[in-house]
Amino acid sequence: MRSLSNDGRWLELPALATAHSHAFQRGMRGAAQRHAGGASRGREDFWSWRGAMYRAALALDPVSIEEISRVAFRELRRAGVRTVGEFHYIQHQPDGTPYDDRTVMSDAVVRAAKAEGLRIALLRVAYHRAGPGREAEPGQKRFCDPDVDAVLRDVDTLRARYAGDPDVVVGVAPHSVRAVPPAWIGELAAYADAASLPFHMHVAEQPREIDECLAETGKRPIELLADLGVLSPRFVAVHATHLLPHEAALLGEARAFACVCATTEADLGDGLPDLVALRASGARLCTGIDSHVITDPIADLRALETLARLRTGTRVTFAPPSGTPAEQLWREGSLEGAIACGFSDAGGTIRVAREHPALALVEDELLLDAVVFGGSSALVSA
Secondary structure: OOEEOOOOOEEEEEOEEEEEEOHHHHHHOOOOOOOOOHHHOOOOOHHHHHHHHHHHHHOOOHHHHHHHHHHHHHHHHHOOEEEEEEEEOOOOOOOOOOOOOOOHHHHHHHHHHHHOOOEEEEEEEEOOOOEOOEOOOHHHHHHOOOOHHHHHHHHHHHHHHOOOOOOEEEEEEEOOOOOOOHHHHHHHHHHHHHHOOOEEEEEOOOHHHHHHHHHHHOOOHHHHHHHOOOOOOOEEEEEOOOOOHHHHHHHHHHOOEEEEOHHHHHHHOOOOOOHHHHHHHOOEEEEOOEOOOOOOHHHHHHHHHHHHHHHHOOOOOOOOOOOOHHHHHHHHHOHHHHHHOOOOOOOOEEEEEOOOHHHOOOOHHHHHHHHHHHOOHHHEOO
16 A cells, blocks of 8 residues: 655655535635624524525626635645546536536536646535525525436536546436435435445434434435435445444445545534444545545544544543554545546555655554654655
């Protein structure tokens, strides 16, 4: 998996992947970090942050989304990422009217990734409502389509456009059980299954999402998705923060992925996923940058162990069937993320300078342990 150059100057490693990105949110860095209520000091949480995100999304057009995405992707590239899964939900004009070219926003994001040297899985998001029985809010209208056919027509267009491009995968992504009705999820999953496309979905990020799903269907999100036949090795449950053990088991039985987005989940106060249960179940793990609040993919993959330590109060919480925990974590932040995005390899290699001060005094056989548990993206050679 890792090798030192013949002269001992470089540690070569598989390139990193981030399986869940909202590149436009890179334009929010530093924003939404103060009490919106000023002196009133009202509660700040995911739902209040979402209002700031909607305002940022409403300001975008095809030119600005490409410009911001290039900044986001350039930073990922410099941090060692070569594959990105872009969970893309800004489809239409701010009032919800489609552009004359319905995929103009998707194409802008794809161009940005390719211009910055990344492979991209363009995960075309389906969005329809604010929640069960609730029409889309004004800030959501540009995300929304009236029916499944409109979503799939765009997916067909994108697949045809990028069919010959080895650096572009097109996937399907119902936003969440909150944003699309159950009937949509089943139909979208059937399409993705027939075409062997990646199928990503926000799952159990917030307790309110679970409560609303129970009220609408009598089931928790993963239970509903299992009943709909959605779970498979191509399914990626993004966040998976508030799962019960039997839901983790359902993911594991299907060999599905859980994509943990640690820096965003910390920023939003989402909670701590049960990584011990997910690993024990056989679920596959990968990582995502999500909101681009911080760009450090090494910190993201490290969190697949350190979050479990925080939750359990123990250390070294898993032993892989072969190799070391650091090797498994790197695989999850690299190859597993690329596979979750529909690619078959890591997309190349990256280099870490052996003489970097962060690696001083470290024995050669412990270099990867030091990179994973004591390093950052600053170690990656540009």
